[in-house]
Amino acid sequence: MVSAQLRLKGHTSRTGLRKGYCMGGEASVVTRFAPSPTGFLHIGGARTALFNWLHARHHGGRFLLRIEDTDRARSTPEATQAILDGLRWLGLDWDGEAVSQFSRAERHAEAAKMMLEAGAAYRCYATQEEIEAFRAEAKAAGRPPLFVSPWRDADPATVRDAPFVVRLKAPRTGETVVEDLVQGRIAWANETLDDLVLLRSDGTPTYMLAVVVDDHDMGITHVIRGDDHLTNAARQTLIYRALGWEVPQFAHIPLIHGPDGAKLSKRHGALGLEAYAAMGFVPEAMRNYLARLGWSHGDAEFFTTEQAIEWFSIDKVGKAPARFDLKRLENLSGQHIRAMADPDLLRELEAFAAREHGRQFTDAEREALLKAMPGMKERSKTLVELLEMGRFILGKRPFEPDGKAAKVLDEGAVAMLAKLTEHLQDASWTAPELEAEVRRFAEAEGLSLGKVAQPVRVALCGRTVSPSVFEMMEVIGRDESLARLRDRIGAAA
């Protein structure tokens, strides 16, 4: 994959970031994709990114990227790289530079301080042991294990010379409501929400705080993410309120499950995007497939990215988790390959060959591939298959038949090829005329066309599957075709 720039920008000034609003009075849309760099970009993350991207592009808004690298132990530059590469491969361009969440720690701490000063947060000196003991006791007594800090109502002036975390002073009564674009109106009784930690005892921000501050500072208008964050939306709403900030629109999309309905695991679909690239899927097909998973536009199944942008509507995303279906992806991939313009497809194939096999094409090969492309692409569902179709151009003599192909070349077939080769010596070398010639030959010999064409195919490319034998002959030319036929005749002799 293409190498990405790893420089992540940390924004420190709030004002410089709040460009999400345009003059017209109506707030323009700003979305973001905010992965944590602890692994590759899997299919679920890719779809979340796609939905954010589609939503922004549909509304003519902006799509931002933020790397949530506050977990220093698990975050790696390699993972960040893999995510950027994956997004680039999928064709999801983000606006501006990717923001490093870690680099904004000071700003997060500042927000915590604001809440502390406003009395919306408090210092909690409870130790891990005390908290664990509390939970164990609560559980034993059949009470909810939500930790209730004894420091919540302590005099804010009491400052101890001991480690502390900063906790949000969440409301104990009433309810917190999230108006979710996908899930609808969801309410939580506030007693079921605890005083979450904002700042750890080492002064670093937690995810819950960092997300809120960053989304606010980046001017995010729509938070579109996996529905595993649904409960977090309630907690974060509390933080927005404590800070006196406007709460963005939430849209929690269902997660993708494996073919067996269980959560996606490495066993089935949870491969990195690069794995699908290696399987030869074209990005256009991947976008189509992912967009259609959980979202629909009438009966439209096959569509371009431009159409997806035009049609996309976040509130038409379904609530139920969808299963990953490789067959369906393959089918869509085949349709997109067939629909692509030959030069575009050639470029895609060339990039694939270079990336996966380190294979560069020569000018002559490029020309031949382009000529053969119509016949090749209608037989391929993936770039892997397309490359295999092109082996009669990209391979070199002699074309040794593989197992299945060798069986086609029995004694009779070789004798037939010898005879046919003589016939073809002076034939006019275009696909239609070659076909007519071979048909005449087959008829004269009392053979079906298949009995003649199949051995020819094997001689030309060493396989039983390929584009039309006549097209292949035309593309590689008379001399090369006859030479390949003689290779097989000679090999048998």
Next chain:
RNA sequence: GGGCCCUUCGUCUAUCGGUUAGGACGCCAGAUUUUCAAUCUGGAAAGACGGGUUCGAUUCCCGUAGGGCCUGCCA
């Protein structure tokens, strides 16, 4: 344990209370055919369950079952 969410053919989905419940992938049969693929025709295939509300529920409400998410000084 508590909170919250989900449930239409095997899979992805359509359905603004009234439809022979539609489409697509996959599958089966046939047509076409130089292989493969594509294409064409036809077919099997669904409202988790139980109650309500209603003249009428897949659609609205409640419950049950099953599945998922959260319940961390992870994100």
